[in-house]
Amino acid sequence: MCLAIPARVVEMLTGDKAVVDIGSVQKEVSLALLDDVGIGDYVIVHVGFALNKLDPEEAERTLALFADIGNLNPAAA
Amino acid sequence: MKYVDEFRDGTLAKNLTVSIAREVRDRDYSFMEFCGGHTHAISRYGVTDLLPNNVRMIHGPGCPVCVLPIGRVDMAIALALEHGVTLCTYADTVRVPASNNLSLLKAKARGADIRMVYSAADALAFAQQHPEKQVVFFAIGFETTTPPTAVLIKQGKALGLQNFSVLCCHVLTPSAIANILESPEVRQYGTVPLDGFIGPAHVSTVIGSRPYEFFAEEYRKPVVIAGFEPLDVMQAILMLVRQVNEDRAEVENEFTRAVTRDGNLKAQNLVAEVFELRREFEWRGLGLVPYSALKIRREYAEFDAELRFPLGYRAVPDNKACECGAILRGVKRPWDCKVFGTVCTPENPMGSCMVSSEGACAAHYTYGRFKNIEVVSA
Amino acid sequence: MSDVMNGGKVRKDYVRALDIKHGRVDMSHGSGGRAMAQLIEELFAAAFDNDYLRQGNDGALLPPPDGRLVMATDCHVVSPLFFPGGDIGCLSVHGTINDVAVMGATPLWLSAGFILEEGFPLADLQRIVMSMAQAAKEAGVHIVTGDTKVVEQGKGDGVFITTTGVGVVPDNVHLSGDRARVGDRILVSGTLGDHGMAIMAQRESLGFSSAIVSDTAALHGLIATLLDSGADVHVLRDPTRGGLATTLNEIAAQSGVGMMLNERALPINPEVASACEFLGLDPLYVANEGKLVVIVAGADAERALAAMRAHPLGTAAAIVGTVHEDDHHFVQMTTGFGGRRIVDWLSGEQLPRIC
Numbered sequence: 004m005c006l007a008i009p010a011r012v013v014e015m016l017t018g019d020k021a022v023v024d025i026g027s028v029q030k031e032v033s034l035a036l037l038d039d040v041g042i043g044d045y046v047i048v049h050v051g052f053a054l055n056k057l058d059p060e061e062a063e064r065t066l067a068l069f070a071d072i073g074n075l076n077p078a079a080a
Numbered sequence: 081m082k083y084v085d086e087f088r089d090g091t092l093a094k095n096l097t098v099s100i101a102r103e104v105r106d107r108d109y110s111f112m113e114f115c116g117g118h119t120h121a122i123s124r125y126g127v128t129d130l131l132p133n134n135v136r137m138i139h140g141p142g143c144p145v146c147v148l149p150i151g152r153v154d155m156a157i158a159l160a161l162e163h164g165v166t167l168c169t170y171a172d173t174v175r176v177p178a179s180n181n182l183s184l185l186k187a188k189a190r191g192a193d194i195r196m197v198y199s200a201a202d203a204l205a206f207a208q209q210h211p212e213k214q215v216v217f218f219a220i221g222f223e224t225t226t227p228p229t230a231v232l233i234k235q236g237k238a239l240g241l242q243n244f245s246v247l248c249c250h251v252l253t254p255s256a257i258a259n260i261l262e263s264p265e266v267r268q269y270g271t272v273p274l275d276g277f278i279g280p281a282h283v284s285t286v287i288g289s290r291p292y293e294f295f296a297e298e299y300r301k302p303v304v305i306a307g308f309e310p311l312d313v314m315q316a317i318l319m320l321v322r323q324v325n326e327d328r329a330e331v332e333n334e335f336t337r338a339v340t341r342d343g344n345l346k347a348q349n350l351v352a353e354v355f356e357l358r359r360e361f362e363w364r365g366l367g368l369v370p371y372s373a374l375k376i377r378r379e380y381a382e383f384d385a386e387l388r389f390p391l392g393y394r395a396v397p398d399n400k401a402c403e404c405g406a407i408l409r410g411v412k413r414p415w416d417c418k419v420f421g422t423v424c425t426p427e428n429p430m431g432s433c434m435v436s437s438e439g440a441c442a443a444h445y446t447y448g449r450f451k452n453i454e455v456v457s458a
Numbered sequence: 459m460s461d462v463m464n465g466g467k468v469r470k471d472y473v474r475a476l477d478i479k480h481g482r483v484d485m486s487h488g489s490g491g492r493a494m495a496q497l498i499e500e501l502f503a504a505a506f507d508n509d510y511l512r513q514g515n516d517g518a519l520l521p522p523p524d525g526r527l528v529m530a531t532d533c534h535v536v537s538p539l540f541f542p543g544g545d546i547g548c549l550s551v552h553g554t555i556n557d558v559a560v561m562g563a564t565p566l567w568l569s570a571g572f573i574l575e576e577g578f579p580l581a582d583l584q585r586i587v588m589s590m591a592q593a594a595k596e597a598g599v600h601i602v603t604g605d606t607k608v609v610e611q612g613k614g615d616g617v618f619i620t621t622t623g624v625g626v627v628p629d630n631v632h633l634s635g636d637r638a639r640v641g642d643r644i645l646v647s648g649t650l651g652d653h654g655m656a657i658m659a660q661r662e663s664l665g666f667s668s669a670i671v672s673d674t675a676a677l678h679g680l681i682a683t684l685l686d687s688g689a690d691v692h693v694l695r696d697p698t699r700g701g702l703a704t705t706l707n708e709i710a711a712q713s714g715v716g717m718m719l720n721e722r723a724l725p726i727n728p729e730v731a732s733a734c735e736f737l738g739l740d741p742l743y744v745a746n747e748g749k750l751v752v753i754v755a756g757a758d759a760e761r762a763l764a765a766m767r768a769h770p771l772g773t774a775a776a777i778v779g780t781v782h783e784d785d786h787h788f789v790q791m792t793t794g795f796g797g798r799r800i801v802d803w804l805s806g807e808q809l810p811r812i813c
Contacts, residue, residue, distance in 0.1 A: 007117075007224065007281075007282045008081075008736060009081075009082065025732050025735065025736050026081040026728055026729060026731065026735070027669065028666050028667075028668040028729060028736055029668065033199075033201060033228075033231065036346060037344070047282065047285060049224055049225065050170070051198060051199025052199070052228045054224065054227070054282060054344065054347070055338050055339075057083060058337050058338070059337075061337040062083055065312075065315075065336060066087075068315070069089075069095065069096065069315065070095075081731070081732055090794050093795050093796045123799065126792075126793045126795065126797015127795070129796070129798050202665075426802075445802070446802045447800050447802075448800065449800065
């Protein structure tokens with residue numbers, strides 16, 4: 004069951020909840036499965052719960068890896 | 081959408097296509113993607129078109145709707161139709177065909193109070209708002225979806241709810257992988273060549289990468305945990321090809337932005353608090369698999385629908401012509417099934433592989449059948 | 459409102475004016491007696507007012523048409539009744555006008571049938587009726603006849619509306635679903651999935667908020683502009699329920715051809731894309747209520763595009779695909795990622811995926 008998307012925390016609410024934003028669509032989610040989440044963090048949301056934080060540095064590193072491969076393949080058609 | 085669009089970039093895809101083509105040697109590579117989300121991504125973005133001919137993707141049993149046995153759906157239907165409960169379920173399950181020509185959707189048409197919820201929390205909220213109704217949450221899913229159910233049950237206990245219970249059908253990923261690796265076709269006969277696994281994305285954010293180390297060591301099969309987007313999948317395939325070429329069998333993590341070795345310990349602890357292992361559980365297509373599923377612990381027994389209501393589990397075999405079992409294990413392909421596309425279609429699904437859009441058969445039917453048609457330019 | 463319409467006087471028979479503010483539909487409004495007559499006179503007829511309605515008969519006597527007649531009908535059961543960008547009222551007017559207009563016809567007259575649920579607030583009914591009157595007026599079309607029935611509480615969802623429309627097709631226009639030909643280009647008049655997602659956003663159970671607005675609109679003006687450009691248009695359709703994918707599959711089957719779409723060319727609002735992503739829906743299958751699918755001879759594609767883009771309802775128009783030979787009548791798509799996939803018929807209702 005894998006439909007989960009990265010969303011940005013825009014507002015903290017009481018009761019372990021937060022409002023997250025996915026490309027201007029906003030939704031209330033539960034933070035019961037995480038500690039230490041703040042506004043501006045990216046979390047992965049699945050069935051209304053934030054499952055994990057997304058590490059922006061690692062994300063950049065992964066993207067750079069894809070791009071690097073491009074540099075090794077100059078004639079990519 | 082940040083952290084989504086960048087991982088679907090077509091230009092970067094071309095780079096990866098060339099890399100994979102360059103690094104494959106003169107042999108076949110067969111990789112199993114375990115996660116239903118990966119099956120869907122591969123089909124929806126046409127990833128197979130970008131792979132060389134000697135790299136073959138096998139769709140594994142990572143779709144919880146696909147492996148949900150008919151008997152369990154029958155229990156859910158019985159709860160709603162015979163015991164008059166309000167059954168809350170994720171939308172994916174409502175069209176699964178069950179016994180007596182019924183499905184949850186058809187039972188709803190007969191008057192059963194069946195409600196589709198996006199989040200488990202909605203089921204609890206409904207129970208709170210309607211103390212006069214008995215509410216049951218049909219809890220399916222792998223380790224990604226189990227922690228929300230755990231939270232739910234704990235909240236139910238804290239609130240002292242009397243009208244809420246859970247029909248627990250949560251299953252475990254490592255057990256399914258072990259089952260595949262232990263199957264005769266893989267272990268003995270070698271009829272299903274399996275060179276490695278693409279590890280599930282979000283299950284791994286919860287359980288971490290550590291559980292897969294056992295498979296890599298014991299069965300000498302590389303595992304690469306991949307993110308959810310098509311670029312992630314292609315990168316993972318490249319990493320698997322390299323491992324095979326270098327005769328390595330390690331657990332590698334492509335999804336570093338969300339997966340760590342330990343995973344989400346808070347979620348794991350919550351699950352351990354509320355659930356325990358069932359000795360065995362029937363998986364549609366795989367038969368009885370030991371220690372592969374969860375049930376609710378005694379401390380939370382009042383939230384177990386199987387204890388609250390007189391329900392018995394009755395195993396129901398699949399239609400004889402249905403090849404879902406073989407397809408889930410990678411032994412056969414959708415088009416090998418005699419009823420694929422003729423009797424069995426997404427409109428009229430006979431087995432689980434067709435009913436969920438992530439099932440191998442539905443994915444192929446919806447996105448990929450007859451791909452050998454030539455486009456005649458005008 | 460009714461006082462203003464009657465010049466400040468209430469007809470003696472009715473004793474009291476309709477209490478729009480606090481009143482509700484009750485069974486007497488459907489019985490055929492005075493209460494119903496008052497509802498029709500003070501609410502419906504007052505808003506839709508035109509010469510045909512003033513004839514005051516069960517049927518409207520219309521002048522003979524000067525050309526081939528097109529007739530279309532549409533039932534509307536949308537829930538919620540009011541949504542960002544519109545309501546069931548203007549939706550019912552636009553929908554039928556569009557069904558008539560995509561045949562190449564100039565829409566002339568509409569009829570409107572209402573099934574009202576006992577207990578439905580008159581204030582809401584008036585809001586809907588005024589919206590219909592406004593939509594009809596803007597479109598230059600009259601609502602010339604109608605009917606009202608009332609069902610018991612619990613047997614209806616507030617209000618259901620059925621509209622039927624009639625229009626006239628000029629002799630030189632031949633649009634039909636079986637006229638798509640190999641080499642034709644496929645265009646859409648604007649962004650996809652707006653209406654369906656605007657409605658989804660209102661479903662409490664899904665609990666997300668967004669700024670997505672329904673695209674409901676009458677398209678006959680845009681169609682006239684397109685046809686006036688002289689482009690050789692073969693098929694026109696509005697992709698409502700089931701979205702672009704369903705409409706294209708229907709046309710492919712009717713015409714006996716295949717189609718190839720280019721995913722990168724599809725115009726989709728970023729918010730609609732996010733909302734679809736979030737729910738696991740495919741925007742190709744989400745309903746539109748103010749968009750056109752145009753299948754035009756390949757040589758005229760640019761001309762058709764320019765004509766639509768010059769019209770306020772077509773500013774985001776795009777060429778999205780081609781028609782080719784295919785015995786299987788598949789609609790296929792090259793994905794933004796570089797692979798290829800089929801865009802199949804929708805099976806069942808598109809349920810929000812969790813997986």
